[in-house]
Amino acid sequence: MGGGGGGSISSSDMRTLEDKAKEKLSQAAADTSRHVFISFAYEDVDEVNLLRGQAKNDKTDLQFDDHSVKEAFNSNNADYIKRQIREKIDRCSVTVVYLSGNSSKSDWVNWEIEESFKRGKGVIGVYKGDSPPKSLPSAFSENKCKAVKWSHEELTKAIEAASKKR
Incomplete structure (x- = not known):
């Protein structure tokens, strides 16, 4: 009368399944886009909109979910x-x-940088051209933030690194 033993899994099989599940979860985390707040001066909105558009383009490796301010309050x-x-x-x-x-x-960019640090967020800078502007926001310089050239690969790596460092 008792039941057969068909319901148990050996401990080695269980470990194998756990390892596969962890690997899949790790890959999924790496494949998901990061949630990003873009801090910028309103005068630069056209260039920032271009950056936002590139992050939404499926043909680029730059990927993030933009949660920044789209319309002035x-x-x-x-x-x-x-x-x-x-x-x-x-x-x-x-x-x-x-x-x-x-x-x-x-002043708003400086405040957003300071607020991001207070809230435990990673902060990086991105610039167009061959080098960053000579004058940087004071909160950016004081906190020794990393600046990268506007290139999909560099920005993607910097976002990932800043996300892990926070």
């Missing part, structure tokens, strides 16, 4: 704006700062 209340930006930063693992002559003068 219709408010003059700085506390309200900061609260809204904090919520967006909280959804991300990395803040990418678009470095330009405009970003170095922006």
Whole structure:
């Protein structure tokens, strides 16, 4: 009368299954895009929109989910704006700062960098051209953030590294 033994798995088979499951989960994590907040001076919105578009293009290896501000908040209340930006930063693992002559003068870019660090986020910079602008946002320089050239490969590596470092 008792049942047969068909329901048990040997410990070595169990370990093999666990190893395969861990490997699949690891691959899935590596294949998922990172959640990124892009900090930039509003004067650079056209170039930042180009960066956003490249990240959505299936034909490039640059991939991230952009949770940054797309439309200016219709408010003059700085506390309200900061609260809204904090919520967006909280959804991300990395803040990418678009470095330009405009970003170095922006109080908002400096605040977003400082807030990202306070919230435990990785921060990197990206610039167009052969070298970063001479003048960088003070919070970027003070925190010795890494800046990379706007290239899909370099930016992808930098986002991944900043995500793991935080």
